[in-house]
Amino acid sequence: MSRTIEVTELALRDGHQSLLATRMAMEDMAPACADVDAAGFWSVECWGGATYDSCIRYLNEDPWERLRTFRKLLPNSRLQMLLRGQNLLGYRHYEDGVVERFVEKSAENGMDVFRVFDALNDVRNVRTSLEAVRRTGKHAQGTICYTTSPLHTIERFVDMAEQLKELGCDSICIKDMAALLRPQPAYDLVSGIKERCGDDTQVHVHVHATTGVTMVSLMKAIEAGADVVDTSISSLSLGPGHNPTEALVEMLQGTGYTTRLDKGRLLKIKEHFASVRPRYAEFESKFLGVETEIFDSQIPGGMISNMESQLRQQGAVDRLKEVLAEVPRVRETAGFPPLVTPSSQIVGTQAVFNVLMGRYKAMTGEFADLMLGYYGETIGPRDPAVIELAVQHAKKEAITGRPADLLKPEWDELRRQAGALPGCNDSDEDVLTHAMFPQVAAKFFATRDKGPKNLGSSPTAAVAQPVGGGKPNGGK
Amino acid sequence: MSRTIEVTELALRDGHQSLLATRMAMEDMAPACADVDAAGFWSVECWGGATYDSCIRYLNEDPWERLRTFRKLLPNSRLQMLLRGQNLLGYRHYEDGVVERFVEKSAENGMDVFRVFDALNDVRNVRTSLEAVRRTGKHAQGTICYTTSPLHTIERFVDMAEQLKELGCDSICIKDMAALLRPQPAYDLVSGIKERCGDDTQVHVHVHATTGVTMVSLMKAIEAGADVVDTSISSLSLGPGHNPTEALVEMLQGTGYTTRLDKGRLLKIKEHFASVRPRYAEFESKFLGVETEIFDSQIPGGMISNMESQLRQQGAVDRLKEVLAEVPRVRETAGFPPLVTPSSQIVGTQAVFNVLMGRYKAMTGEFADLMLGYYGETIGPRDPAVIELAVQHAKKEAITGRPADLLKPEWDELRRQAGALPGCNDSDEDVLTHAMFPQVAAKFFATRDKGPKNLGSSPTAAVAQPVGGGKPNGGK
Numbered sequence A, B: 001m002s003r004t005i006e007v008t009e010l011a012l013r014d015g016h017q018s019l020l021a022t023r024m025a026m027e028d029m030a031p032a033c034a035d036v037d038a039a040g041f042w043s044v045e046c047w048g049g050a051t052y053d054s055c056i057r058y059l060n061e062d063p064w065e066r067l068r069t070f071r072k073l074l075p076n077s078r079l080q081m082l083l084r085g086q087n088l089l090g091y092r093h094y095e096d097g098v099v100e101r102f103v104e105k106s107a108e109n110g111m112d113v114f115r116v117f118d119a120l121n122d123v124r125n126v127r128t129s130l131e132a133v134r135r136t137g138k139h140a141q142g143t144i145c146y147t148t149s150p151l152h153t154i155e156r157f158v159d160m161a162e163q164l165k166e167l168g169c170d171s172i173c174i175k176d177m178a179a180l181l182r183p184q185p186a187y188d189l190v191s192g193i194k195e196r197c198g199d200d201t202q203v204h205v206h207v208h209a210t211t212g213v214t215m216v217s218l219m220k221a222i223e224a225g226a227d228v229v230d231t232s233i234s235s236l237s238l239g240p241g242h243n244p245t246e247a248l249v250e251m252l253q254g255t256g257y258t259t260r261l262d263k264g265r266l267l268k269i270k271e272h273f274a275s276v277r278p279r280y281a282e283f284e285s286k287f288l289g290v291e292t293e294i295f296d297s298q299i300p301g302g303m304i305s306n307m308e309s310q311l312r313q314q315g316a317v318d319r320l321k322e323v324l325a326e327v328p329r330v331r332e333t334a335g336f337p338p339l340v341t342p343s344s345q346i347v348g349t350q351a352v353f354n355v356l357m358g359r360y361k362a363m364t365g366e367f368a369d370l371m372l373g374y375y376g377e378t379i380g381p382r383d384p385a386v387i388e389l390a391v392q393h394a395k396k397e398a399i400t401g402r403p404a405d406l407l408k409p410e411w412d413e414l415r416r417q418a419g420a421l422p423g424c425n426d427s428d429e430d431v432l433t434h435a436m437f438p439q440v441a442a443k444f445f446a447t448r449d450k451g452p453k454n455l456g457s458s459p460t461a462a463v464a465q466p467v468g469g470g471k472p473n474g475g476k
């Protein structure tokens, strides 16, 4: 049963996104790249998610330039990105032509592996991007967002894996953003996918560490046949981040499973980020410990903070407990969507509305869209009475088709708009930046020539490299 | 294969010892006790280790009074302590009469479970205390200190378990103070003990979290048949501490293994310590992340800090790398002792001497004693040439017998000494306090009537209890 387990390193994207609010400057990642490139990872996640937004919003850095820089600094690595299917990296559905253009440009600039997901697990919302990836010859990874609800059975997830496989995906990823994947379901889900889709189906497992159980889930996923697991170097790990890369290597020793990772390189990467991390202390997540409440509450920590601040603005923070109790009801009404961006915000805000103004007396436009199918299909039926209220509120009908089918070609118009912005260089890349973040892009184009900012404190102060083991791993 | 896994809660002793330098005041633990008592633990570790020392050294608190208080506050719980065999809670070997008196008094004051270990795994050093425990009718737990070396095979550890079983131990504990126990050896070791000593041998597993792999080791130990595992409530967990109790409960769901723990109670315990912990921030361990270097270096982080500060005092901190390389050699010379108090300090200081003054040109008295057998037997042979140097240095011969056999009865003399100290109340308990910490005890007896100190900052400021999930788990 000896088998090589491949690893995707997350430090350059999800690691600092989860722990340091995506603020890490390219110049603080660059010095680690030679070691990352030589360490033996299956892939290096370094783009997508919130990094694109953060680059133009906070760092005055061109995200496409960042991608090209990673391509140069990691010549032997597969570069990997996270893509929100038809939403690309933005917050609305884009017409297929824009989606295709984005994928082509990403591939052209150096991307190798596209991990594509939809917040509702509606396969129709990932089809266009996955097909576009396949046409570029790059690696198309179909993704299952893991969540729990009375309807989310292993069987249903395996059904979804099969659908993704039928779309021609090169691999299947189980993405557990809320650290809800316990060891036994991890085992059952990986086994189920391997059984249904074939043993040669490459299965990746992405878990966060928040609940303290998912290192064990990685072990069980590996025992069930998982091929590639995601980890983050120890000095950018744990809390709302991920399990530590070095610990994965050590965990497997003697089990018959091994990685190809070079421990000497890992130590250097660790020490680099341990020296960088303290400079980003002001952006550090407030929740660095273990939180298991989500298993019962079903509510991610970040969502609670959002609802709490909404309540505070209304002078009603004392009603948080009612809102927390309302969330599962709203989620059931909406057909049990996974609670991930953007559905977590949509469900959370509606729960606040319900408590403050009476159940569905007021409705956000986004919640109406969710009820009416404009984000896609949910796993469960949505409450017909509330759909009716949504129709009245939004003054439009429910749909059952693929949302993007309603969209007209928009590339030419986006190009025209972008071209009118001062500082826009008229490249397809700039048009895409405008398409995804219209307001922020305009500001970014205007200031781009000032060059990237480093938001870490005293960025030029070299932090001494510690000798040997037993040093703080950064953070505190 | 459904089976109930029992749990020992560590928050009241090893949890704050590992994370907050053993400084937590009794008044900060008392409010959690009702929930701890009702949560369904197999036992509650609350005494021993460094707590006794910390009570009299820093907190002006009578450790025996603390024990009696826990007895009152935890009427339905097994109270558990950690005992260093013939060293009791001190740093030298005591004559058997003192050891027996200590065990009797501990039982009389409310202790139920005695976890007894020896730093060298020399069973002769735990025999007297284990037999004394058995005579009181309390639970005698024999302990294996887990470590790694070319000689520390599963077979040898299982041999030791068998010897402990033959001493009449009620259970066997695998104690992994440095988080070196990987999943596969955890499985093999528990299986090995169950096979050799019988399936009905109760096996406990105590691991720290430092290396990030031991939650998986707990899972594997459970799969191999472990009966009781040690965890600490999440708000006093991870880093150099332990795996979180709540995560253990969640990890097992769906596996066929279950705990008897009440999640509602656990949440209350968590919230209590989350509110208390920030007040002890100044005592917090600097190493709260994951450190895997020990797997290769064999050197615990705390030991490195010690050696570094010794070198700094000599103006030779630049020679740390040489010292780190010297440690494994010294350890081999000394017969591969586990590196735990006091052997870690003894080996570390000698390594510093060797680098600064030439190999074994100078020798500490403690290292000479270790080489000459005055701490007990080591697993491997000790270097005869260095034993000869130790004989010259210490001007005494090597021994092979049980070290405590050389000691004369000392109780009457200890009682006489203690009785002469101002503030000593002449109880056996006070004599034992004097016996274990002569200098500190004298100071403590003199100030005892001023009552316990709380070293937490603003100890009277009530911290608001957070509502629901997703809050910081303390610490930062």
Ligand SMILES: [Co+2]
Pocket (backbone or CB within 6 Å): A014, A176, A177, A206, A208
């Ligand atoms: Co993630």
Ligand SMILES: [Co+2]
Pocket (backbone or CB within 6 Å): B014, B176, B177, B206, B208
């Ligand atoms: Co311990």
